Amino acid sequence: MATIDHLGIAVKSIAAARGFYESLGLSVVREEEVPDEQVRTAMIPVGESRVELLEPTSDDSPVGRFLASRGEGLHHVAFHVDDISGTLEELKAKGVRLVNDDLQIGAGGHLYFFVHPESAGGVLVEICQDSIADV
Known part of the structure; x- marks a missing residue:
C-alpha cells in the first residue's frame, strides 16, 4: 500500500523558506545537495510525512525551470511504496507516461522515479522507496 512520503515545494531559497516552517515549531532534519538533479533539499518531518524544500543549484535544472515558469509552490507529491x-x-x-523510465537515487539514498503530470491528473508524482538496500 502506498503512503504519502512527502510534498516537494520549490523555493528560491531554503534559508528564507525554512523560517516559516520553524515558526510552526517544525525543524529541518537534513539538508543535502543532489548533484544529478541540480537541487538542494531540506527535509522537514510533519507527522508521519515530510515537507521537502527544493532549491535549484542551476537555473536550467528541472526545479529552476519550474520556478521560472510557475514561481514558488507545490512541485510534486511523493508516494512511498x-x-x-x-x-x-x-x-x-x-502505459502510464513517466518522466524517467529507470530508477534514480535521490536525497538520503532513496530510490525514485517520476510520473508525468499528464498521467496523474495534472500533478507531478514521485514514487519512492527508502533506499537501494530495500530493492
Missing part, C-alpha cells in the same frame, strides 16, 4: 521495481514495471505495462 514497498516494491518500487514492481510498481515501475506495473505502471509501464499500463
Whole structure:
C-alpha cells in the first residue's frame, strides 16, 4: 500500500523558506545537495510525512525551470511504496507516461522515479522507496 512520503515545494531559497516552517515549531532534519538533479533539499518531518524544500543549484535544472515558469509552490507529491521495481514495471505495462523510465537515487539514498503530470491528473508524482538496500 502506498503512503504519502512527502510534498516537494520549490523555493528560491531554503534559508528564507525554512523560517516559516520553524515558526510552526517544525525543524529541518537534513539538508543535502543532489548533484544529478541540480537541487538542494531540506527535509522537514510533519507527522508521519515530510515537507521537502527544493532549491535549484542551476537555473536550467528541472526545479529552476519550474520556478521560472510557475514561481514558488507545490512541485510534486511523493508516494512511498514497498516494491518500487514492481510498481515501475506495473505502471509501464499500463502505459502510464513517466518522466524517467529507470530508477534514480535521490536525497538520503532513496530510490525514485517520476510520473508525468499528464498521467496523474495534472500533478507531478514521485514514487519512492527508502533506499537501494530495500530493492
